[in-house]
Amino acid sequence: MPGMLIETYVYKILSAADHARAKELGHTDTDLDARDGYVHLSSRDQVAETLALHYGGEEGVHLYEYVLERFSGDVRWEESRGGELFPHLYGTLRLSAANRHWALETDSAGNPVLPGELR
Template identity: 40%
Template structure:
């Protein structure tokens, strides 16, 4: 598997999580009972499918080795294994974060001028 995964998060939600030290998850995460993460190879399609037209987002790079047994690799889209965190995400597990928006076509547009992924 991989050492890192990524979470697209509303900027305001991530700011609140940083203050609290933990991210409980988005409304979708809470409804599903786990925090959805994506590998680097899965992230662009996740952005396209679920975040098109959204702005004020942050992509958080998560160190998977810090998550313990709450991290499970489970089949999802097309049978791909996705990392799902069955617990709140500790902010200390974030290795980096980068501001972005996802345009109407589903392309990630980073606030620093970068387009696409990575």
Template identity: 35%
Template sequence: MASSDDLKYVYKLVPSSAPIPESLPDRLPVSDLDLQSGFIHLSSARQVPNTLKFFFKDEPLVYVLRLEYAGVEDNIRWESPDAKICGPRDGEGMFPHLYNGLKLGKKEIESVAVWKNENGWDHALENAASWLI
């Protein structure tokens, strides 16, 4: 588990098939996976690369939503990923899951980045190194 003292942001990756409007609404649509799980799947900065490469490998672009951890910390549970879906995620630790009634919108989102898949995600990750903290 992390505290707000050592974790500044958590991230939500959203596929290009669910475009993010320029003006964020109070509540964005929730993915089928999040609906089935009953919480919003998030990643720490360290977990984003493998989440991106595994779950979004065929997406042409991804919206990366950055949430200030201190603003959502009370509704975060740190839980182990289900290895049935993508196998063990060794060294990545527990994942942040947002339990707030599946609400994610302008109140929770600090900023949005758009990353393009250019023959893999490495180039996007290199360009985002100073933003993905």
């Protein structure tokens, strides 16, 4: 259909501590992002693996969904884990700009799980 807008969803995962800081500031500000100089994001296909690799055993993890086409900052798809291209935002990621937000539940092993609609 001509003129149809396609939306690309990207995700930001925040630990409990990073989420508390982001709520105070109104935007994300993680040590990893500050060190690397950009905001680490994941595509829908990448978010489950990112969650498992970096947030296993953590409680209080939050997940934010954003529409890539609505960002005002520069987003670059750059090589990361295993040569895969990940979205990196060179700018500020405001919590208020999120499309959706979840406080993630944990499974019986204490690992955060994606909400049903993203599995």
